[in-house]
Structure formats: structure tokens, C-alpha cells
Amino acid sequence: MEMAVVELSRLQFALTAMYHFLFVPLTLGLSFILVIMESVYVMTNRPVWRDITRFWSKLFGINFVLGVATGLTMEFEFGTNWSYFSHYVGDIFGAPLAIEGLMAFFLEATFVGLMFFGWDRLTKRQHLFTTFMVALGSNLSALWILVANGWMQHPTGAEFNPQTMRMEVTDFMAVLFNPVAQAKFVHTVSAGYVTASVFVLGVSAWYLLRNRHVGLAKRSFAVAAAFGLASSLSAVVLGDESGYALTENQQMKLASIEGAWETEPSPAGLAIFGIPSNEGRKTEYEVKIPYVLGLIATRSLDGKVMGITPLVERADNRIRNGLPAYRALETLKKNPDDLAAREVFEKHKYDLGYALLLKRFVEDPLQATDADISNAAWSTVPNVPVLFWLFRIMAGLGFAFIAFFAFATWISTARRFDKTWFLRLAVFAIPLPWLAAEVGWVVAEYGRQPWAIEGVLPTFLGASSLTVSQIWTTIIGFTLLYGTLAVIEIRLMIGTIRKGPEPYTPQRAGSDASADPKSSATITSVPAE
Amino acid sequence: MPLDYETLRVIWWALLGILLIGFALTDGFDLGVGTLLPFVARTDVERRQVINTIGATWEGNQVWFILGGGAIFAAWPFVYAISFSGFYLAMFLVLAALILRPVAFKYRSKKPDAAWRTRWDWALFVGGFVPALVFGVAVGNVLTGAPFRLDDNLRAFYEGSLLGLFSPFALLAGLVSVAMIVLHGSGWLAIKLTHGPVRDRAIRFGTFAAIAALVLYALGGVWLAVGNLGFTTVGAIDPNGPSNPLMAQTARQAGAWLSNYSAYPLLTILPALGLLGPVIALFGIRSNKDALVFAGSSAANVGIIGSVGASMFPFILPSSIDPQSSLTVWNASSSHLTLFVMLLVTAVLLPLVLLYTAWAYKVMFGRVSEDEVKQNPDFY
Known part of the structure; x- marks a missing residue:
């Protein structure tokens, strides 16, 4: 494998995934906020809530379409x-993606059309149902993609089949109820709800500061504050659940996030500051809160949180243990009926992935020297300083959001909208949840390196056999296309916010119009937005 | 498991066809409408009238394309891994065009500015025409075989370039696809627009597209018969064997793409439908029966796409440079367990999808008029 091809493929994946993830969190959260607002409309029958729903759904639409x-x-x-990745794990990884299409994408995409076009054609309840289906669909899609991603972090329920040279599923329930996937799902959607709440709160605060659309702004502010408080609590608690899942399943990622090079006597302390270094293999100037990490990570006083150095030693052993599997596989490729090779393979197959790590350092892993094995073992350590700091940024923001929403909830319940300093803060806080979400993505995926599938397939083996110029072509192409669309999207968002809600007159004699027959008679020829 | 591996593979081969046909039947007319947009509608109101015939439903239709990707990944991982990387730059073209399309639908109406709107109209044209052409060219390349080989780790390597994809036969297939899609778009506009100049223009393009589809598709059939195209399996095949392409022998054989029709004469229905569809559409245009135009274009979709699958069975993606690496129904699928579980999931979810999709179409039923476009603030 040419390393430049691998690195460029990674760069492109990171660019396109992180760009995609600029739009997804807002969709996840705003869809449910719309459900809440429209439910209030249906229950109270007050047109102001319909106008609020319609206003935010306009912003939802601008964002949603780029997510799609x-x-x-x-x-x-x-x-x-990632052609070889697709071959190697498609038997497992493809299934959640297909289910995502069938169960989630059809749902959200079919109903989103009705949500925008159906105001005059559906009854109030039907329309609310439609909005709810959009929210359900987009959140289900997060479930299935995180089942797929959770399997990359913690591959359960599958085994390597030498006859087909790939991983194959042995237990679907294990893939579906993967503890990593479950924790990730709730953490990710909660983060989406936080994003949307900060967005709604910030825009409402901006209106309040300018004394525009005050009725809409105060009501939206209240919904966002309450929804945001619940979501930010959930995001942090479930983030903690993710941490607990790491203790069992991705110890190297946890140790790197903590910059813990050695195993500490339990219960381990939680580092709040430090200068970790991959070269020096230690973390300087550490400031630790005693016991806390041990409690979070193991939920006990005597559980151990393994350090990086002993984990590297373990990787060293697994590489050595994987080599017989690799040798047996070479024999089986030539003669699938070699029973002796089969037996060796069965015994060592769970460490085959570790032997594959050697391919980065030596053409033929069977010729690896002790130095190669040691290099490969150390290659299992991700970039510790990056993980250490990005995790702290994400977690710090997570805690800050709880305080932020707690205060916002107080403002809206005590009707203290005169606290302009907080309103200003809310406007400036708008980009922060996006920062937290992107940083969280990096911690999860960059922290998985060097693995595409933890312990099974190294990332550098997963790439397609493309040329450097092909990948540069698409990286430049995507950058130009995405860059242009981002500029247009942000301008339209800002333009729509500046313009504010527009008056709405139901066209047909549906349930909406019944309250005031005159309003449906006066056809105001409103130009398309 | 209650179903053996062979049966499941054939079912999933059929489901792959159903998916592609589902995509062509639904998103196909969206692509066709996008391609026709700048030509059949001139003023802004006319264009909005055309766009709003698919305004509420294009998004759901597009999921057939996304699901196509996911389902191929799940059921035919080799096909997913090799075709999309082998057609790398062509795939990028399609994606870029398809990314423009949703954005164009949504953003066009956000500003009254004429230049802004014209730009998005052309984006809709590109988002319709380019995928229609490239999908056809891709099918042409599947029929001629793609330039890939597998090593003993089953890693794929490719030869050839983006321009190499546009061989004369592949280009013919691309034109068949464009004609079929444009015809389907006209058929849709015929049933969704109120009577007026826009609809009349759409019908005129439909006439032209139907004749083109008919002639070009027939030409493609002749080419399969006399050109040097086709692959065949050699020796014994185990339809229940492991999914490993290197375990079977395949070879080139001119004319092999038509041999299934003599072995299973019933399959002839599909190419017959491919020829009959455009004729029905033409008849509908002549007799002013709009529903017949759409029925004809739908039949053409089913027949043309179905006949490609029927001609090639059991091949899915043959290799032009190393026939040994060719992907077939018997060597490119997921495991027995995955195929079975995914069939259960599909059996539960697909009817549900069809049900609420039908409801969405029912809600949006009726022709789109200029007045409605002018008055409804929710329209694009």
C-alpha cells in the first residue's frame, strides 16, 4: 500500500465526514424541537405556535438539505x-447501512416533503405526525450509523473466514446490542439536541436584544432552555457511559485520553492538566484529581485503568501470537484443505489483525525482526497530546452547557429576559456545540487509529488501490463544492434569521382556516420566500 | 436457516434488480424533469410549476439511490467494494451532480433574483442529466466488463481511466439511459401539469425521447448479438460455495449475453417490455392519454433495466482484463447468515416504506397549476 494514498484517503474521509457532521447535529435536535413546538400548537390551537413552528422549520430545511x-x-x-475495508468487513458493516436506508432515510425523506408541502393538505394532527416521523427518521439514522461505527470501535459477533478472506457475522444480536454502539448513540443524539438548543436559544436571544419578534423569541427561548438542560445532562452522563465502555473495550484510547503511560494504583486519578508527548512517552506537569478516573472508568475502588506502556507490551504479545495465524492463512490460500494449518489458524485467529500491523514496517510479516515487532506494537498508540487536549475541550464544553442551560431555564421561568449580558453570551455561544461535536468526532475516530476496525484491520490496509492524483482530484473537487455550498448556506441562514417569521394565511379550507373564515378568503399573493 | 444459500443469492440478485428499478421508476422521473427543466419551461412561473410537480416527493425518491448503495454493500460487498472504487472519478461526477440537486431544489426559491434562479435551474439540469448519462455508461461498462483484477488477498487493482469508460458501446448505453430517463420525466410532467404550453413542450420532448429510446435500445440488442461481448462460466460451479471469485473459472464468449433467452424463453418478456414501453408511450402521446404515456415510460424502465440483469445472469460484474476475477451471483455475496437476516429485515420494512410512500403521493395528488404555484407560500 502506498502510504500517500492512505493518508490522502484519510484526509478526504475526515473532510467529508466532518463537513457532513456540521449539518447532522442540528437536524437531530431541531427536528425534535419542531415536534415540541408543533405539539404545543396542536394542544393549545394558538396560531402563534404554528408561526413559530413554521419559522424554525424554514431554518431546519436550509440545514437539512445539506445534511442529506x-x-x-x-x-x-x-x-x-476504502475498497479493501468494504470487502473485509462488508458482511457485517454493510447491514446497518442498508437498514439505515430502509428504516430511517425513507422515513425522514418521505415525510420531510409532506412537512413542508403539507400545511394546506393535512389536518393538524396529521401534520404533527409528519413532523414527528421526520424527527424519528433522522434519529433512527443516527442509531444505525452508530451501530456500524460502534462495531468498528468494538467488533463483536464476527469471525475471520479464510475461505472468503474476510470477516463474517456469527451473531447479529451481538452487533446490534454492542454496548459501545448503544452508549455512542445516546451520547451523539444528545449532543445533537444540545446543538439545536444552543442554536434556537442564541437566535432567540438575538431577537430579544433587538426587541424584534419578542413573542416568538421568548417562547422559543423557553423551549430551547428546557430541552437543552435535559439534553446537556444526558450528553455528559452518556459521555461518561461511553467512557465506561472504553474501559472494557478500547483501553488504549482511554489511556491516551488520560495521557496515562503507566498503570496507576487504583483508584486512578483523573488528569485535568498535563503536557503529554508521544516522543518522550510520558506526561509532564500533570495535575490530577485523585480517585475520580478509577471511579468513572471502572465504577469501583479497586478496578485498574491500564497505562499505555503495559498496553503496548500486550500488543507486542498479540503480534507474536498473530504470526502463526498469518502463516497458516498463507498455507490455506494455496491449499484450503490443509487441516494442520486450519487448526493453527483457529487457535491464533483472534490476533491475526495484530500481525497485519507489521505490514507497515516489513513487506512480509513472517520476516519481521524484533525491532519491527516493537515498532508495530508502539504504532498502536494514537496521538496522545491531541486526544488529551481535544477530549478536555469537549468535556469542558459539555459541563459548560449544563450551567448555560440551567441559567437559561431560570431566565425563562423567572421571566428575567432583561439579563442582556446572558443574551449576548447566548448569541456568541452559537458555534460552541459544533466545536464540541467536531472535536468529539476526532477523539472517537482519530483515537481509534491505527485501526480501521479495532484489533482486526489496520487503517492503512483498508484503502482502495487508487492513485495519488485521483484522490487529489476528488479532494479538491469536494473542497470547492462543499466550500461554495457552505458560504451559500450560512448566508441563507443569516438572511432568513434577519427576515424573521413571515405571516401565514392557510390557502385551503383545512382545519387551520376554520378559526377565521375571512383569512382563508383573502388570498395574499405571497411571492415564493 | 429455512432458505439455502443458493436460493438466498438468487433472491438477493432479484432484490438488487428491484432496487435499481425502484430507483429508475421514482427518482428516474425526477432526473428526467431536471434534465427537461430549462427546455420545457421558460419563465420563472413555468419553471416553478415544473419543479413543484416533484417538490414534495423527490427527496423520498432519492432514497432509492442511497438504499441502493447500502443494500449492495450489505448483500454484495464485493460489488460495492470494486465497482465504486473502479469507477472512481465517474462516481465522483455522479455524486457532485447529485449533491447539487437537493440544494438547488431547496435554495432556488430563497431569493427572487433571476440570475440566482437561473443558476440553480442549470444545477438541476446537471443534477438530472449527468447521473442519467453516467449510470448508463456504467451499465455499458458492466456489460463489456470492467478493468480490474483481484490478488490472492482479494484486494482489487484497476487499469483504465475515466475516459476509458466512454467506449462506443458504453456511450450507446449512456444514451439509452438518457432517453429512457427523459421519456419518464415527460411522462411524469404529462400527468402532473395542468394543460398548457409547458405540458405540450414536455410531450414533444417525450415523443423524441421515446423514438430515441426505442431505436437506441434495439441497436444495443443487435450489438450484443453481433459484437464481441459476453462472458460465460467454465466448469462446475457450486452455487452454495463460499464467496470467493478466485475459486471459479470464467471466460469471454461472444454472444453469451443472449444465451439466457434461449435457455429460459420466459425471460424474453423483459426485452420485449423494453421495446414495447416506448411504443405505448408514443401511443399515449398520439391519443392524448396522459396516464398511458407514464405507464409506457415505466414499462420501458422495467424492461430495459430488467433485461440487462437477465442477459448477464449469473454475472454481476465481469472483469475485462482478468476473467478469473469476475463477480457472479455465486461468488460475490455476503455470508449465508447476513443474506438471511437482511431478507427478514427487508420483508418487514419494505412494505412499510411502500405504504407510507403511497400515502405521501396520495396527499400530493393532482395536477400542479400556475395559479397554485403563485399562491402557495410553501411551494418552491
Whole structure:
């Protein structure tokens, strides 16, 4: 494998996935906020809530469409750029993606059309149902993609089949109820709810500061504050659940996040500051809160949190243990009926992935020297300083959001909208949840390196056999296309916010119009937005 | 498991066809409408009238394309891994065009500015025409075989380039696809627009597209018969064997793509439908029966796409440079367990999808008029 091809493929995946993830969290959260607002409308029958719902759904639409458009790339990018990955784990990984299409994408995409076009054609309840289906669909899609991603972090329920040279599923329930996937799902959707709440809160605060659309702004502010408080608590608690899942399943990622090079006597302390270094293999100037990490990570006083150095030693052993599997596989490729080779393979197959790590350092892993094995073992350590700091940024923001929403909830319940300093803060806080979400993505995926599938398939083996110029062509192409669309999207968002809600007159004699027959008679020829 | 591996593979081969046909039947007319947009509608109101015939439903239709990717990944991982990386730059073209399309639908109406709107109209044209052409060219390349080989780790390597994809035969297939899609778009506009100049223009393009589809598709059939195209399996094949392409022998054989029709004469229905569809559409145009135009274009979709699958069975993606690496129904699928579980999932979810999709179409039923476009603030 040419390393430049691998690095460029990774760069492109990171660019396209992180760009896609700029739109997804807002979709996840705003869809449910719309459900809440429209439910109030249906229950109270007050047109102001209909107008509020329609206003936010306009912003929802501008954002949603880019989430869908950039999601197209993701659905095909495993095939275009990660061809060997797709072959190697497609038997497991493809299933949640297909189910995502069948169960989630059809749902959200079919109903989103009715949500925008159905105001005059559906009854109030039907329309609310439609909005709810959009929210359900987009959140289900997060479930299935995180089942797929959870399997990459913690591959359960599958085994390597030498006859087909790939991983094959042995237990679907294990893939579906993967503890990592469950924790990730709730953490990710909660983060989406936080994003949307900060967004709604910030925009409402901006209106309040300018004394525009005050009725809409105060009501939206209240919904966002309450929804945001619940979500930010959930995001942090479930983030903690993710941490607990790491203790069992991705010890190297946890140790790197903590910059813990050695195993500490339990219960381990939680580092809040430090300068870790991969070269020096230690973390300087550590400031630790005693016991806390041990409690979070193991939920006990005597559980151990393994350090990086002993984990590397373990990787060293697994590489050595994987080599017989690799040798047996070479024999089986030539003679599938070699029973002796089969037996050796069965005994060592769970460490085959570790032997594959050697391919980065030596052409033929069977010729590896002790130095190669040691290099390969140390290659299992991700970039510790990056993980250490990005995790702290994400977690810090997570805690800050709880305080932020707690205060916002107080403002809206005590009707203290005169606290302009907080309103200003809320406007400036708008980009922060996006920062937290992107940083969280990096911690999860960059922290998985060097693995594409933890312990099974190294990332550098997963790439397609493309040329450097092909990948540069698409990186430049995507950058130009996505860059242009981002500029247009942000301008339209800002333009729509500046313009504010527009008066709405139901066209047909549906349930909406019944309250005031005159309003349906006066046909105001409103130009398309 | 209650179904053996062979049966499941054939079912999933059929489901792959159903998916592609589902995509062509639904998103196909969206692509066709996008391609026709700048030509059949001139003023802004006319264009909005055309766009709003698919305004509420294009998004759901597009999922057939996304699901196509996911389902191929799940059921035919080799096909997913090799075709999309082998057609790398062509795939990028399609994606870029398809990314423009949703954005164009949504953003066009956000500003009254004429230049802004014209730009998005052309984006809709590109988003319709380019995928229609490239999908056809890709099918042409599947029929001629793609330039890939597998090593003993089953890693794929490719030869050939983006321009190499546009061989004369592949280009013919691309034109068949464009004609079929444009015809389907006209058929849709015929049933969804109120009577007026826009609809009349759409019908005129439909006439032209139907004749083109008929002639070009027939030409493609002749080419299969006399050109040097086709692959065949050699020796014994185990339809229940492991999914490993290197375990079977395949070879080139001119004319092999038509041999299934003599072995299973019933399959002839599909190419017959491919020829009959455009004729029905033409008849509908002549007799002013709009529903017949759409029925004809739908039949053409089913027949043309179905006949490609029927001609090639059991091949899915033959290799032009190393026939040994060719992917077939018997060597490119997921495991027995995955095929079975995914069949259960599909059996539960697909009827549900069809049900609420039908409801969405029912809600949006009726022709789109200029007045409605002018008055409804929710329209694009």
C-alpha cells in the first residue's frame, strides 16, 4: 500500500465526514424541537405556535438539505476510497447501512416533503405526525450509523473466514446490542439536541436584544432552555457511559485520553492538566484529581485503568501470537484443505489483525525482526497530546452547557429576559456545540487509529488501490463544492434569521382556516420566500 | 436457516434488480424533469410549476439511490467494494451532480433574483442529466466488463481511466439511459401539469425521447448479438460455495449475453417490455392519454433495466482484463447468515416504506397549476 494514498484517503474521509457532521447535529435536535413546538400548537390551537413552528422549520430545511446532500458522499465513500475495508468487513458493516436506508432515510425523506408541502393538505394532527416521523427518521439514522461505527470501535459477533478472506457475522444480536454502539448513540443524539438548543436559544436571544419578534423569541427561548438542560445532562452522563465502555473495550484510547503511560494504583486519578508527548512517552506537569478516573472508568475502588506502556507490551504479545495465524492463512490460500494449518489458524485467529500491523514496517510479516515487532506494537498508540487536549475541550464544553442551560431555564421561568449580558453570551455561544461535536468526532475516530476496525484491520490496509492524483482530484473537487455550498448556506441562514417569521394565511379550507373564515378568503399573493 | 444459500443469492440478485428499478421508476422521473427543466419551461412561473410537480416527493425518491448503495454493500460487498472504487472519478461526477440537486431544489426559491434562479435551474439540469448519462455508461461498462483484477488477498487493482469508460458501446448505453430517463420525466410532467404550453413542450420532448429510446435500445440488442461481448462460466460451479471469485473459472464468449433467452424463453418478456414501453408511450402521446404515456415510460424502465440483469445472469460484474476475477451471483455475496437476516429485515420494512410512500403521493395528488404555484407560500 502506498502510504500517500492512505493518508490522502484519510484526509478526504475526515473532510467529508466532518463537513457532513456540521449539518447532522442540528437536524437531530431541531427536528425534535419542531415536534415540541408543533405539539404545543396542536394542544393549545394558538396560531402563534404554528408561526413559530413554521419559522424554525424554514431554518431546519436550509440545514437539512445539506445534511442529506453531503450524506450521499458518505454512503458511497467506503466503496470508493476504502475498497479493501468494504470487502473485509462488508458482511457485517454493510447491514446497518442498508437498514439505515430502509428504516430511517425513507422515513425522514418521505415525510420531510409532506412537512413542508403539507400545511394546506393535512389536518393538524396529521401534520404533527409528519413532523414527528421526520424527527424519528433522522434519529433512527443516527442509531444505525452508530451501530456500524460502534462495531468498528468494538467488533463483536464476527469471525475471520479464510475461505472468503474476510470477516463474517456469527451473531447479529451481538452487533446490534454492542454496548459501545448503544452508549455512542445516546451520547451523539444528545449532543445533537444540545446543538439545536444552543442554536434556537442564541437566535432567540438575538431577537430579544433587538426587541424584534419578542413573542416568538421568548417562547422559543423557553423551549430551547428546557430541552437543552435535559439534553446537556444526558450528553455528559452518556459521555461518561461511553467512557465506561472504553474501559472494557478500547483501553488504549482511554489511556491516551488520560495521557496515562503507566498503570496507576487504583483508584486512578483523573488528569485535568498535563503536557503529554508521544516522543518522550510520558506526561509532564500533570495535575490530577485523585480517585475520580478509577471511579468513572471502572465504577469501583479497586478496578485498574491500564497505562499505555503495559498496553503496548500486550500488543507486542498479540503480534507474536498473530504470526502463526498469518502463516497458516498463507498455507490455506494455496491449499484450503490443509487441516494442520486450519487448526493453527483457529487457535491464533483472534490476533491475526495484530500481525497485519507489521505490514507497515516489513513487506512480509513472517520476516519481521524484533525491532519491527516493537515498532508495530508502539504504532498502536494514537496521538496522545491531541486526544488529551481535544477530549478536555469537549468535556469542558459539555459541563459548560449544563450551567448555560440551567441559567437559561431560570431566565425563562423567572421571566428575567432583561439579563442582556446572558443574551449576548447566548448569541456568541452559537458555534460552541459544533466545536464540541467536531472535536468529539476526532477523539472517537482519530483515537481509534491505527485501526480501521479495532484489533482486526489496520487503517492503512483498508484503502482502495487508487492513485495519488485521483484522490487529489476528488479532494479538491469536494473542497470547492462543499466550500461554495457552505458560504451559500450560512448566508441563507443569516438572511432568513434577519427576515424573521413571515405571516401565514392557510390557502385551503383545512382545519387551520376554520378559526377565521375571512383569512382563508383573502388570498395574499405571497411571492415564493 | 429455512432458505439455502443458493436460493438466498438468487433472491438477493432479484432484490438488487428491484432496487435499481425502484430507483429508475421514482427518482428516474425526477432526473428526467431536471434534465427537461430549462427546455420545457421558460419563465420563472413555468419553471416553478415544473419543479413543484416533484417538490414534495423527490427527496423520498432519492432514497432509492442511497438504499441502493447500502443494500449492495450489505448483500454484495464485493460489488460495492470494486465497482465504486473502479469507477472512481465517474462516481465522483455522479455524486457532485447529485449533491447539487437537493440544494438547488431547496435554495432556488430563497431569493427572487433571476440570475440566482437561473443558476440553480442549470444545477438541476446537471443534477438530472449527468447521473442519467453516467449510470448508463456504467451499465455499458458492466456489460463489456470492467478493468480490474483481484490478488490472492482479494484486494482489487484497476487499469483504465475515466475516459476509458466512454467506449462506443458504453456511450450507446449512456444514451439509452438518457432517453429512457427523459421519456419518464415527460411522462411524469404529462400527468402532473395542468394543460398548457409547458405540458405540450414536455410531450414533444417525450415523443423524441421515446423514438430515441426505442431505436437506441434495439441497436444495443443487435450489438450484443453481433459484437464481441459476453462472458460465460467454465466448469462446475457450486452455487452454495463460499464467496470467493478466485475459486471459479470464467471466460469471454461472444454472444453469451443472449444465451439466457434461449435457455429460459420466459425471460424474453423483459426485452420485449423494453421495446414495447416506448411504443405505448408514443401511443399515449398520439391519443392524448396522459396516464398511458407514464405507464409506457415505466414499462420501458422495467424492461430495459430488467433485461440487462437477465442477459448477464449469473454475472454481476465481469472483469475485462482478468476473467478469473469476475463477480457472479455465486461468488460475490455476503455470508449465508447476513443474506438471511437482511431478507427478514427487508420483508418487514419494505412494505412499510411502500405504504407510507403511497400515502405521501396520495396527499400530493393532482395536477400542479400556475395559479397554485403563485399562491402557495410553501411551494418552491
